[in-house]
Amino acid sequence: MDVLVVDHPLAQSRLTAMRDARTDSAAFRAALHELTTMLVYEATRTSAVEHYQIDTPVAPTRGTRLAAPPLLVPVLRAGLGMADSALALLPESSMGFVGLARDEHTFEPRAYMESLPVDLTNLPVLVLDPMLATGGSLEHCCRLLTERGATDITVLCVLAAPAGVERLERSGLPLRLVTAAIDEGLNDKAFIVPGLGDAGDRQFGGM
């Protein structure tokens, strides 16, 4: 599995704001929006393009656009905070949704919502979830996508734990991972350490 760590200074400064426990929800969401823009920019660097003819006010020239704008799939809840910025950079994209909640004791994901196109053959997919901890949630989500024919999936995270990266690697699914950092590990509640806490709660408040 290809793993890209976006260690650009501007990305790292947004990540630092998100890690800081003093950052309030509004500032946390703002940092996540900006960081997502940078992650999407890096993730699409190698996307296939097509060319077409346009006229500038001065002369004809060759234009460029994405050959296939990806389907965006935010994983609810926390991935919702990445959806707007991703769609702003990829305005021709459409969006699907997967709702997953991690069981507090087993740490396995429970699916409560799924709204995806039936056929994902030949469609690149960008999955949005700030946290890759044990990897259970993203593995589950990516299996739903491959069952529908997806063969080109890029997972966009803010933070990953080594265990999550290994689980996705072992899954054998056709994935690429783009993240702003790979942290030390997980604590006994399967929270990423040092991490940033619970990305859903920090954006939207505790449930």
Ligand code: PRP
């Ligand atoms: C968090 C996070 C990921 C998942 C990561 O979501 O946003 O989806 O946990 O953990 P994993 O890699 O161990 O599966 P959570 O279940 O807390 O739901 P939320 O987004 O609604 O807060």
